[in-house]
Structures are given as C-alpha cells and as structure tokens.
Amino acid sequence: MAKADTETRQFPYLPDSDVVAVQRGPEPGGIKGAYRVFGETLRGLKTTMARMIEGPVTIQYPEEKTAVYPRFRGRHKLHRFEDTGLEKCVGCSLCAAACPADCIRVVAAENDPANRVSAGERYAAVYEINLSRCIFCGYCEVACPFDAITMGHDYEMADYNRGDLIFTKEMLLAEPIERTPLRVEGE
Amino acid sequence: MSGGRSAPAHGADVIARTSAEVVGTSPVERTGADEAFEIEQELMTINLGPHHPATHGVLRLLVALEGEVVRDLKPIIGYVHTGIEKNCEEKSYWKAIPFVERMDYLSYFFNAQAFCGCVEKLLELDIPPRAKYLRVIHLELNRLHSHLVWLGTSALDLGAMSMFFYCFRDRDRILDIFEMSTGQRMHTRYFQVGGVIQDIPLGFERKLRAFLKEFPSRVDQYEALLTNNEIFLHRTKDIGIVPRERLLELGVTGPLLRAAGEPWDLRKVSPYLAYGDFDFKIPIGTVGDGWDRFIVRIQEMRESVKIIEQALDGLPEGPWIADDRKVVLPPRHELGTSMESLIHHFKLVTEGFRVPPGEVYYPIEAPRGELGCFIVADGSAKPARVHFREPSFVNLQALRDMCVGDYVADLIMNLAMLDPVLGGIDR
Ligand code: SF4
Ligand code: SF4
Numbered sequence: 001m002a003k004a005d006t007e008t009r010q011f012p013y014l015p016d017s018d019v020v021a022v023q024r025g026p027e028p029g030g031i032k033g034a035y036r037v038f039g040e041t042l043r044g045l046k047t048t049m050a051r052m053i054e055g056p057v058t059i060q061y062p063e064e065k066t067a068v069y070p071r072f073r074g075r076h077k078l079h080r081f082e083d084t085g086l087e088k089c090v091g092c093s094l095c096a097a098a099c100p101a102d103c104i105r106v107v108a109a110e111n112d113p114a115n116r117v118s119a120g121e122r123y124a125a126v127y128e129i130n131l132s133r134c135i136f137c138g139y140c141e142v143a144c145p146f147d148a149i150t151m152g153h154d155y156e157m158a159d160y161n162r163g164d165l166i167f168t169k170e171m172l173l174a175e176p177i178e179r180t181p182l183r184v185e186g187e
Numbered sequence: 188m189s190g191g192r193s194a195p196a197h198g199a200d201v202i203a204r205t206s207a208e209v210v211g212t213s214p215v216e217r218t219g220a221d222e223a224f225e226i227e228q229e230l231m232t233i234n235l236g237p238h239h240p241a242t243h244g245v246l247r248l249l250v251a252l253e254g255e256v257v258r259d260l261k262p263i264i265g266y267v268h269t270g271i272e273k274n275c276e277e278k279s280y281w282k283a284i285p286f287v288e289r290m291d292y293l294s295y296f297f298n299a300q301a302f303c304g305c306v307e308k309l310l311e312l313d314i315p316p317r318a319k320y321l322r323v324i325h326l327e328l329n330r331l332h333s334h335l336v337w338l339g340t341s342a343l344d345l346g347a348m349s350m351f352f353y354c355f356r357d358r359d360r361i362l363d364i365f366e367m368s369t370g371q372r373m374h375t376r377y378f379q380v381g382g383v384i385q386d387i388p389l390g391f392e393r394k395l396r397a398f399l400k401e402f403p404s405r406v407d408q409y410e411a412l413l414t415n416n417e418i419f420l421h422r423t424k425d426i427g428i429v430p431r432e433r434l435l436e437l438g439v440t441g442p443l444l445r446a447a448g449e450p451w452d453l454r455k456v457s458p459y460l461a462y463g464d465f466d467f468k469i470p471i472g473t474v475g476d477g478w479d480r481f482i483v484r485i486q487e488m489r490e491s492v493k494i495i496e497q498a499l500d501g502l503p504e505g506p507w508i509a510d511d512r513k514v515v516l517p518p519r520h521e522l523g524t525s526m527e528s529l530i531h532h533f534k535l536v537t538e539g540f541r542v543p544p545g546e547v548y549y550p551i552e553a554p555r556g557e558l559g560c561f562i563v564a565d566g567s568a569k570p571a572r573v574h575f576r577e578p579s580f581v582n583l584q585a586l587r588d589m590c591v592g593d594y595v596a597d598l599i600m601n602l603a604m605l606d607p608v609l610g611g612i613d614r
Contacts, residue, residue, distance in 0.1 A: 019450045020468045022482045028420035040415040047408055048349055057356050069363075071370035071388065097537045100282040137285040137376045142384075143536045145522045145529060151370070 066155075067181040073138045073151035074180065076129055078172040081119060087173070088148035089127065090120030098143035103133035120146075127169035132162050153180040229253055237266050241344050241599045244609030248586075248602075250595065257590045257598055262583050268613040275573040279539025280306050283570065285376045287560075290575060291611030292373065293336055296322075296329040297553040299378040301560035301575065304459065305549035306380045309542050309564050312511060316503040318382030319461040323498045324395070325365070325377060326460075327491040331402070332361040333554035334484050334491075338409060341481075341603035345422050350412060357405055360398055367391055380540075381515040382508030392499060399496055406488050414482070423477035427589040427601040431475065437588070438581045441556025443605065446483045447475030453552040465497045477597075480604040514540045539568035548576075555579050555606055579611040 026032060059066065068074065079088045091108030109125035117123040129140075138151050154176050159165055235241075235248040242248065245266035251259035271290050275283040287302045288295040300322060307314060339354030362372040368387045369375035377383055413419050431447040444451055452469045454462040470486035472479025508515050516535055517528035542564040550559035556578030563572040582605055589601040 018455055018469055020470050020486070022470050022472055022479065022486050024473065025414050025424075025478060025482065026420065028417060028424055033417050033420075036415055036417040036420075040417065044412050044416065047412055051353070057359075069367045069370070069388075071368070071385075072366055073370045094533065094536050098282070100278060100285050135285055135289075135374070136371060137374075138370060139282070139285070139376075142516065145532060 065181050067183045068153050068155070069183050072153050072155075073136050073141075075131070075152050075154040075157055075176070076134075076140065076167070076172055077150055077152040078127065078169060079148055079150065080173065084119070086116055087118040087123060088146050089124045089144075090118050090146060090148070091122045091124035091127075092145070094143045094145065095140035095149055098139040099134075100137060100139060101133045101135050103130040104128070104140060105130075124169060127172065129167045129172065130165065131157055131167055132165040152176065153182060154178075155180065230258055235598070237263075241602065242609075243340060243602070243607060244612075246583075246607065246609055246612070248598075250598065252595060255594050255596075257593055257595055260587045260590050260598070262586060264580075264583070264609070264612050266613065267609050269610075271614050272573050272575065275570055277569065279568045280380060280542060280570060281535070281539050283573065284379065285374065287573070287575070288374045288376060289610070290614040291553070291555070291558075291577065291579065291608045293333040293608050294329055294553050294555070294558070294611075295374050296325050296378065297551060297558050298575075299376070300326060300460075301549060301551050301553075301558050302562075302573075303378045303380050304551065305547050305560040305562045306542065308547045308549055309545055309562060310380070310514060310540075312381060312509055312514060314382045314509050315506045316461070317386075317505045317507050318509070320498045320502050321383050321387060321507060322378060323461050323465075324495055324502075325368070325383075327495045327498070328361050328364060328395075330491050330554045331488055332358050334488050335361070337484065337554075337606045341606070342413065344599050344603040345419060347413065347416070347419070350409065353405070353409065357402065364391070364395055364398060367394060379508065379515070381511060382506070384508070386507045395495070395499060399492055399499075403489060403492055406485060406492075410485055420478070422597075422600050423481060423604070425474065425476050425478075426593060426597050427480075427604065428474060428476045429585055429588045433588055434475075434585060437584050439556070439585045441553070441578050441582065442480055442483045442487065443556065443582055443585065445469065446472035446479035448473055453550055453557060457550075459549075459551060461498070462494075464501065465494050467491075467494050467497075477600050477604045484606075541566060541568050542570070550576070553578055555608065555611070556582060575614060577611045577614060579607040579609075583607050583612060 026036070080086060081088060091106055093106045093108065096102075096104040096106050105126060105128045106124050107126035108122045111117060111121060111123050136151070140149050141151050149172075156178075157165070231252045233250055233252060235250055237245040237247040247263040247266065249261040249263060250257055269289070271286050275286055278286060284299055284302060287298045290298050335354040335358040339351040339358070342350035342354075365375055365377075366372045368391050369377035369385075377385075429447065431444075431449050434444050434447050435449065440451065448471055450469050450471050453459070454467075455469055467490045470483045470490065472483050512528075512531050514535075517525075517531050521528035522532055544564055544566040546561070546563045548559055548561045550557050552558075557576065558578055559576035561572075561574040561576070562570050565571040586601060586605060589605070590598045593601075
C-alpha cells in the first residue's frame with residue numbers, strides 16, 4: 001500500500017490533497033472470516049429487515065397509474081383554438097423539418113374561406129406521426145411556432161400492430177380516453 | 188505444438204487453433220500424445236453470450252477453457268451496432284443531440300455534454316455560468332444513476348439479489364428528478380448547444396436536496412451489505428489484477444485505471460464546465476483487483492453527492508442558455524411579436540446553424556472513463572464526421588488480461604467490475 005502511495009506522487013497533475021486512497025477492507029478467510037460468515041450475515045439481514053418498515057416503493061401498475069411531472073413528454077397532441085374551434089396547425093411543416101427521426105408527415109392544403117379548418121391561410125390536410133419511430137425528443141413541440149403541437153402526458157401507447165401506431169390528425173386532435181395523473185409542480 | 192504448458196496461457200491464437208482441432212478428438216487418441224499436445228487437446232472453446240445475463244448486454248465472449256480455467260478470451264462485439272456516428276453526418280448539429288444520447292444508454296447526459304461541448308468549442312461559444320452549474324448537477328446525478336445500475340447488476344452477478352432492488356429503487360428516484368427537470372427519464376435532450384433548454388422547475392431544489400440528504404446513508408447501507416460479506420470478499424479480492432502500466436498501454440481510463448492507483452480524472456486534470464469551482468477528491472485504489480474497482484466506484488458516488496451539493500449551493504442566477512441568435516433558438520414569447528425572431532427560428536429549425544470549418548476533440552470524464560467527441564466541421568450546418576472515443580470500448584480490451592489464468596467464475600466478476608455498456612461499445 002505504501003508503495004502505491006509513493007508512486008502516486010510521481011504525478012504532478014494531481015496534488016496529494018486531491019486524491020484519497022480507498023480502504024482495502026478485510027482480507028477473506030481465517031478466524032475473522034468464520035465470524036463474518038455468521039456475524040456479518042446476521043448484520044446484513046438486519047439491514048435488509050430494517051428496510052421492511054420503509055414500506056413498498058412499487059405501485060400496482062395497471063390499476064394504479066404512475067403520475068407524471070408537468071414537463072413529461074408523452075404522446076403528442078394537436079390543439080384547436082378554444083373560442084373558434086379552428087385548428088391551430090397551419091401546415092407549415094416546421095415540425096417535420098425539426099424531427100430527428102423523420103416520423104412526421106404533413107401535407108398542407110389551402111383553406112376554403114367558406115369552410116375554414118384552421119386559422120391561417122393553409123391547413124394540414126394530412127398530419128401523421130409514426131409513433132413507432134418517434135423518440136419523444138419533443139423537437140416538434142419546440143419547433144412549432146404556433147403552439148399547435150405539444151407533447152401530452154399519455155404514456156400507454158402499446159399496440160398489437162405497427163400500422164396502428166401511425167397516429168392521424170383526428171387521433172391527435174381527440175382528447176385521450178383516459179387522463180394520465182399529473183404531479184403538481186414541486187411534488 | 189511445442190509451446191509447453193505456459194504457451195496456451197498467453198498465446199493469442201489459442202482460440203483459432205483449438206476451435207479447429209478440439210472438435211472430434213477422442214480420449215483414445217490422446218493417450219499416446221506428449222504432454223503439451225494433451226493440454227491443447229483439453230482446451231474447450233465455448234461461447235459466453237451474446238444473450239447471457241452476465242454480459243450486461245449483447246456481448247459475445249469466445250472463451251478457451253481448460254477445465255474451469257480461462258486460457259484465452261476474445262470479445263466479439265457488434266450485435267447492437269446502430270450507426271449513430273454515421274447518422275449524425277446526415278443531421279444538423281441540433282438534431283444530432285438526441286441521437287448521440289442514445290449510444291451509451293446509461294450516461295446520456297455525458298454523451299450530450301461531449302457532443303455539445305465539442306460543438307461549442309468549434310463555435311467558440313461561451314455558455315452562461317448557470318448553464319454550467321445545471322449541467323454539472325445533471326452530469327453528476329447521471330454518474331450516480333450509472334454507478335447504481337452497475338452496482339445493482341454487478342452484485343446480482345455475484346449472487347447478491349437484494350442489492351439489485353435497492354439500487355434500482357434509488358436509481359428510480361434519480362430518474363424522477365430527471366423527469367421533473369427535463370421531461371424525460373432517459374435520453375432527455377436537456378443539454379443544447381449554448382446551455383440547457385429550460386431552467387429547472389419550481390420545487391426541483393427541494394426534491395434534489397431531499398434526495399441528497401438521504402442518499403449517503405443509502406450508500407452506507409450498500410457498502411455495509413457487501414464490504415464485510417465473506418463471499419463477496421472471496422470473489423473480488425486479489426482477482427483480475429492488471430498492472431497499472433499495462434492498463435495505460437491499453438488506454439484504459441476511468442474507475443478501472445484509478446483502482447490500479449493512477450489518479451487520472453479529467454474533472455481534475457483539465458477541468459471543464461465548472462468543475463474547477465468544486466472541492467472533491469479522486470478516490471484511487473492500491474492493488475487494482477475487483478475489490479478496488481468496487482470500492483472506488485462506491486467512493487465516487489459519495490464524491491458526486493458532494494459536487495451536486497456544492498453546485499446547488501452556488502447555483503448562479505441568470506440565463507441558462509447563451510444569447511446568440513445565430514446558434515440558439517429565440518425565446519418562445521418573442522415568436523409572436525418579433526418578425527426577426529421568427530425568421531431566426533425558421534432558419535435554425537429548418538437548416539440549423541453553420542459551424543466554421545475545423546476539427547475538435549473534446550474529452551470529458553464519463554462514469555466509465557474518458558468519453559471524447561471528435562467532430563470535423565466543414566463549414567456547413569451538418570458535421571462532416573462525428574466520432575466518439577467510447578470508454579467501454581477501450582476498457583473491454585483489458586478483459587483478456589484480467590481473466591486469463593483465472594477461473595471462469597472470476598470472468599463473470601471481472602466483467603461485472605469492468606462495467607461495459609454495449610450500446611456504447613457498438614454505437
Ligand atoms: S417527439 Fe421528436 S421524434 Fe417524435 S415526432 Fe416530435 S420531433 Fe419527431
Ligand atoms: S404542427 Fe406546428 S410546425 Fe407542425 S405543421 Fe402544424 S403549425 Fe407547422
């Protein structure tokens with residue numbers, strides 16, 4: 001051990017005060033080893049048993065849902081204006097340009113003034129997100145200048161077919177069937 | 188075939204020879220053979236992995252065994268190759284950040300820091316002090332998280348079942364903290380070129396402090412469960428020793444090198460971010476066996492807690508991302524009011540920022556050793572080449588030196604204490 005200490009000092013890049021040598025701990029075997037087999041095992045059991053009073057940290061998942069934080073990035077949502085009911089998305093394709101996984105498809109079309117779909121000049125005739133490719137980075141949300149797409153809080157998206165994981169505009173506009181519980185800020 | 192008894196122990200080509208010759212040898216043929224020939228015949232080549240719980244991923248080890256003793260070993264990698272480095276060449280710098288985070292999936296903040304730090308160096312961009320401190324907090328939490336996964340899975344390999352549950356319980360608390368501040372539990376894309384994307388939310392400090400208060404006692408418990416455990420001592424002490432000089436030759440870094448007594452830690456040697464401001468120590472081992480590798484990482488967790496506490500105490504006020512409109516997205520509230528901001532936003536999102544031509548290598552100290560990012564920029568908005576020096580990849584080379592001559596059970600221990608992450612090795 002002493003040898004290693006002197007060797008350490010050869011290195012000028014770290015002064016001794018920055019380095020701590022770790023303890024070697026007991027050597028196995030011998031009388032002390034025989035003690036450890038029994039004594040320390042019992043002490044270890046004490047440590048594990050003491051954890052029992054802390055109660056379980058797991059939850060009964062499908063019955064009880066994990067609450068998420070407000071910033072949690074789950075399944076995407078498209079939004080409408082609350083007063084007019086028009087879609088916020090104007091089909092500018094910025095989200096598709098920002099997506100690192102290339103999983104958004106937007107086809108824009110001109111709004112018919114008599115029957116407007118969105119508030120802007122154009123609207124998204126097709127808006128699809130392929131959730132089997134999405135990496136939930138949230139860049140689409142960052143990119144959208146009109147807050148038309150945001151990351152929601154739903155995380156239960158498993159399905160039997162990959163095709164069912166392509167979410168269309170209607171699915172993204174609809175309210176989720178079941179609300180994910182949300183933690184309050186600071187909890 | 189005249190190598191004698193010691194030849195198989197360090198013959199690099201044992202595997203090549205045995206796999207061809209062992210097959211089909213019957214005991215009858217062996218009886219008349221000379222001794223050296225006989226030993227070679229008794230070597231058995233087996234595959235450990237690629238799907239084996241003790242390889243911590245999809246790692247295949249081609250092992251030549253003489254009875255229970257490892258005579259040669261060859262790691263075969265590439266089962267989770269993702270081509271991330273190549274993919275980055277097709278993406279603008281901004282879009283490559285979520286990609287590189289997914290290489291070593293246990294140290295995503297480190298991957299992001301290596302990449303962002305490298306780009307910032309190419310751009311000669313200074314990041315605000317608050318961003319530096321926030322990055323340090325998240326990096327060190329990530330180190331705790333990575334070491335906890337290592338401790339849990341390694342102890343599980345050595346037969347300590349409850350450690351796995353305890354470690355994952357605490358790891359989950361760290362992931363909760365990440366979810367609170369970044370929105371995602373893993374692969375958070377929180378670090379952006381120029382700083383961090385959002386400030387920490389209300390209540391973050393309280394939650395983090397509660398965790399920091401409790402965590403050291405948890406580490407004490409883990410240590411108490413293992414350090415005096417006779418089986419654990421027998422399994423780890425004086426096994427897998429590789430001399431310091433050999434480790435340096437192989438380029439091994441991180442806790443493995445420090446366990447052998449070399450005080451090499453980039454946080455101290457060339458402080459990046461705000462590491463120069465903090466008071467912490469570098470734990471080093473003395474012998475360099477499995478035990479030292481274990482205890483060095485345990486001590487590192489304690490030091491990380493100290494760093495986080497100091498960073499939280501000294502967290503400066505101010506912006507959390509640099510105010511450089513050429514690189515950083517403008518704040519959201521400006522998009523509705525300023526046409527100029529909107530144009531910047533469009534340009535940054537669609538094309539990305541341009542990086543002046545040059546080459547930069549930027550190393551940081553990841554949980555497994557020196558993680559370096561090397562970027563060649565050609566002046567466009569996409570990197571010409573991205574390369575990562577992955578510590579797991581380099582460290583894996585030391586496995587043969589650790590294992591040859593020991594029992595196959597020690598191979599499991601050595602691999603556990605090596606802590607490779609295959610996502611990082613194959614990238
Ligand atoms: S979260 Fe990321 S990967 Fe998913 S759709 Fe949005 S930008 Fe694409
Ligand atoms: S969601 Fe936003 S960014 Fe994407 S097309 Fe619609 S308006 Fe543009």
